[in-house]
Amino acid sequence: MMPFAIHAGLMFDGTSVSGPTTVFLEDGRITGVDTSGALPPEGVALADLGADAFLMPGxxxxxxxxxxxxxxxxxxxxxxxxxxxxxxxxxxxxxxxxxxxxxxxxxxxxxxxxxxxxxxxxxxxxxxxxxxxxxxxxxxxxxxxxxxxxxxxxxxxxxxxxxxxxxxxxxxxxxxxxxxxxxxxxxxxxxxxxxxxxxxxxxxxxxxxxxxxxxxxxxxxxxxxxxxxxxxxxxxxxxxxxxxxxxxxxxxxxxxxxxxxxxxxxxxxxxxxxxxxxxxxxxxxxxxxxxxxxxxxxxxxxxxxxxxxxxxxxxxxxxxxxxxxxxxxxxxxxxxxxxxxxxxxxxCGVADRKGRIAVGTDADLLVVTGNPLDDLDRLRDVRAVFRAGVRVR
CATH class of the missing domain: 3.20.20.140 (Metal-dependent hydrolases)
Incomplete structure (x- = not known):
């Protein structure tokens, strides 16, 4: 699988929330997490999911x-x-x-x-x-x-x-x-x-x-x-x-x-x-x-x-x-x-590779519209799902 990146306005990494974030994916794993707000290097495909997108572990x-x-x-x-x-x-x-x-x-x-x-x-x-x-x-x-x-x-x-x-x-x-x-x-x-x-x-x-x-x-x-x-x-x-x-x-x-x-x-x-x-x-x-x-x-x-x-x-x-x-x-x-x-x-005994957005973990990701910390019902407003780096919706 070719490397690519996804960008969202907010990111929950499994413990805390940060602002605009770009996450890099390759071969089903997360290879980089950039919370600086910078765009990815030239040649890396980017899926910008929007400023109102909330990125989190699956x-x-x-x-x-x-x-x-x-x-x-x-x-x-x-x-x-x-x-x-x-x-x-x-x-x-x-x-x-x-x-x-x-x-x-x-x-x-x-x-x-x-x-x-x-x-x-x-x-x-x-x-x-x-x-x-x-x-x-x-x-x-x-x-x-x-x-x-x-x-x-x-x-x-x-x-x-x-x-x-x-x-x-x-x-x-x-x-x-x-x-x-x-x-x-x-x-x-x-x-x-x-x-x-x-x-x-x-x-x-x-x-x-x-x-x-x-x-x-x-x-x-x-x-x-x-x-x-x-x-x-x-x-x-x-x-x-x-x-x-x-x-x-x-x-x-x-x-x-x-x-x-x-x-x-x-x-x-x-x-x-x-x-x-x-x-x-x-x-x-x-x-x-x-x-x-x-x-x-x-x-x-x-x-x-x-x-x-x-x-x-x-x-x-x-x-x-x-x-x-x-x-x-x-x-x-x-x-x-x-x-x-x-x-x-x-x-479930898989904390070494699931439940977090960090380098080396599985690229299992959920993106919803808006901040669930303001309203947990936003978890049902799904914008994207990735399983092992494969986008399924």
């Missing part, structure tokens, strides 16, 4: 499901589709995310490792979709949450084998369903599915092999076990009980004092109608957000995943909505942008 979604179609019954669609049909849908979902400026996603649950297949395609053709950090089928109990993805494992030997299989296949993360979930009949979100001893087996084996562990955990006991076992990220963290929410202050403090990432997945894209949440979610919304605000106030390392695909309110371009909505829980607009770029890159 967004990172640390919790998505490309195999779910964000339709009225995503589980049935998922389970009845053949692999070829499901992969075709996943290509569409990935493209929708990329066109919204989401240049990296962590897929935390697929079937037959199709997200790995799609990730290879995306790496070969960067304009087709975001970089995909795949978990493969989540490890779950027989008949447990999302067992239909094919990741059921029980007993020490089977759990170790499950981790090793994901490592051998090239997964970027191990996902374990530590609690139940609403999408699986007979599964209770507030109940733990694995013992602390079982979880430790998974965490120890994954860490021995150099893989992080993302733990799906809704109920307070599961969240406590996730923290005790040393998982790398706690997904959802809604502190659900059988009939409400129990955000134990001591547990909140322990989470904030640890290095664990908390990936919250509450963002929705309302579309043209008033959003309707499932009753089991709606009755807990206020208490859940109070827990989130408490975590923010204590300084927990919080990122925003989306769970994209699991419901009609969560299409695969929902992340910009989730970022804007996150400020209701406490972060400033700047903190919300950091969480969706640099901090999310850390949570």
């Amino acid at each position: 967004l990172i979604d640390p919790h998505t499901h490309l195999g779910f179609d964000a339709g009225p019954d995503p589980v049935t669609s998922f389970t009845t589709a053949g692999d070829a049909e499901l992969l075709a849908w996943m290509r569409i979902a990935a493209g929708r995310a990329l066109h919204a400026g989401v240049t990296t996603v962590r897929d935390l649950g697929d079937r037959n490792y199709l997200a790995l297949t799609l990730g290879t395609e995306s790496d070969r053709h960067p304009g087709s979709g975001p970089e995909i950090l795949a978990a493969g089928p989540p490890i779950t109990t027989p008949g447990g949450h999302c067992h239909f993805m094919g990741g059921a494992a029980e007993g020490a030997a089977a759990l170790r084998d499950a981790v090793r299989d994901r490592h051998e296949r090239g997964c970027a993360v191990v996902k374990i369903m530590l609690s139940g979930g609403l999408m699986t009949p007979g599964s209770a979100p507030h109940e733990a599915q694995y013992s602390l001893a079982d979880l430790r087996i998974v965490v120890d084996e994954a860490h021995r092999l150099g893989l992080p562990v993302a733990a799906h955990a809704h109920g307070t006991p599961a969240i406590r076990d996730a923290l005790t076992a040393g998982v790398d990220s706690i997904e959802h963290a809604t502190f659900m009980t059988a009939d409400g929410v129990d955000a134990d202050p001591a547990l909140l403090a322990a989470i904030a004092e640890s290095d664990v990432f908390v990936s919250l997945t509450t963002g929705i894209a309302p579309g043209d109608s008033t959003p309707v949440l499932p009753p089991e979610v709606a009755k807990r919304v206020r208490a859940v957000h109070e827990a989130f605000r408490n975590l923010y106030e204590r300084g927990a390392r919080i990122v925003r995943g989306t769970d994209a695909g699991i419901a009609q309110l969560k299409p695969h371009d929902v992340l910009p909505y989730a970022i804007a909505q996150s400020t209701a829980d406490g972060p400033s607009p700047l903190e919300a942008l950091v969480a969706a770029t640099g901090l999310a890159a850390e949570a």
